[in-house]
Amino acid sequence: MKDKHIIEVVDSVAFASLSQIELDEMMIHTRECASCRSAFDAAQLSSLVIKERAQVTIEPSPFFHTKVLAALREQQQAADNVPAFMRLWKSASALVSSMALATIVLGVLTFVAPDPATASVEQTASLDAAEAVIFDQGDEQLTYEQVLSAIYEEGDEAR
Amino acid sequence: MEGWLTRIATNTCLNMLRGSKRRPELTVSDLSDDESGWLDQQPAGEVTQSVENNLVAADLADRLLGTLSPEDQQALLMIDGENASIKEVAEATGWSESKVKVRAFRARKKIRESMEKLLSYKGKRAFEQK
Numbered sequence: 331m332k333d334k335h336i337i338e339v340v341d342s343v344a345f346a347s348l349s350q351i352e353l354d355e356m357m358i359h360t361r362e363c364a365s366c367r368s369a370f371d372a373a374q375l376s377s378l379v380i381k382e383r384a385q386v387t388i389e390p391s392p393f394f395h396t397k398v399l400a401a402l403r404e405q406q407q408a409a410d411n412v413p414a415f416m417r418l419w420k421s422a423s424a425l426v427s428s429m430a431l432a433t434i435v436l437g438v439l440t441f442v443a444p445d446p447a448t449a450s451v452e453q454t455a456s457l458d459a460a461e462a463v464i465f466d467q468g469d470e471q472l473t474y475e476q477v478l479s480a481i482y483e484e485g486d487e488a489r
Numbered sequence: 490m491e492g493w494l495t496r497i498a499t500n501t502c503l504n505m506l507r508g509s510k511r512r513p514e515l516t517v518s519d520l521s522d523d524e525s526g527w528l529d530q531q532p533a534g535e536v537t538q539s540v541e542n543n544l545v546a547a548d549l550a551d552r553l554l555g556t557l558s559p560e561d562q563q564a565l566l567m568i569d570g571e572n573a574s575i576k577e578v579a580e581a582t583g584w585s586e587s588k589v590k591v592r593a594f595r596a597r598k599k600i601r602e603s604m605e606k607l608l609s610y611k612g613k614r615a616f617e618q619k
Contacts, residue, residue, distance in 0.1 A: 340597075340601065341594055341597045341598040341601060342594055342597075344568055344569040344572075344593075344597075345569070346569065346572065347572075368605055368608065368609065369601065369605060371605075371608060372601045372602075372604040372605035372608055373597075373601045373604075375531060375604050375608070376553070376597070376600045376601050376604045377569060378546060379546045379547070379549050379550035379553065379604075380550050380554075380565060380566065380569045380570045380600070381569070381570055382543050382544075382546035382547045382550060383546075383547045383550035383551060383554070383566065383570060384566055384569075384570025384571050385543070385547075385570075386544075386547045
């Protein structure tokens with residue numbers, strides 16, 4: 331850094347963030363370079379005044395507190411003017427909606443979708459009917475083919 | 490929540506700064522007697538700390554910052570004044586990190602050049618008085 335101009339360096343980083351080693355190197359350079367010396371001094375003073383500016387605490391206006399409270403009160407009054415049912419709906423709308431949705435889903439499952447247990451009972455009933463056909467033939471002797479065809483026809487219908 | 494509030498406060502401050510008039514350049518004739526006297530008292534590297542001097546320095550900073558755009562002022566005050574990192578400024582303002590770096594560099598350079606002019610005038614005046 332001894333032979334390198336420091337103007338770029340002092341502009342690219344905050345002066346306060348420079349390490350002591352960097353500052354020492356800059357000081358060595360500024361002993362031989364007048365333009366860098368003036369830039370270094372100016373950067374140092376600029377950093378100082380900016381620091382002082384940042385430390386100044388800006389007080390709010392004396393009416394700030396009153397104004398904020400008044401604004402809050404107005405908002406509260408506006409909220410109070412909403413009807414009771416609307417306020418209740420705002421707080422409970424999610425719960426009511428989810429309950430209604432659950433009821434609709436249960437209704438659909440109960441009345442529209444077929445019950446697997448009911449389907450198997452119907453199939454059993456149709457098989458019983460096939461047996462009844464066979465046994466209702468009375469004393470007449472049935473051939474083996476007639477019995478099989480009667481059973482399988484009923485079975486196919488049941489499916 | 491904190492980031493959201495910081496962003497709102499930053500934008501409000503920027504809007505206020507945009508509303509104020511920007512000075513193109515600061516000259517010695519713009520300085521008050523106190524500010525001019527403060528500059529005369531400042532040998533580089535030696536800073537006299539007192540409440541009054543600190544206030545004068547803050548006023549001088551206001552004048553110097555008044556020559557910058559509101560965005561450049563914001564970047565410089567946060568980074569050099571409050572020791573915020575580039576990332577923190579980017580988060581608070583919503584700018585990219587490279588934009589923050591460019592703004593800070595530009596602001597620092599302009600402030601330094603203005604201060605250099607003021608100091609050179611001070612040097613000339615001291616030479617003339619001798």
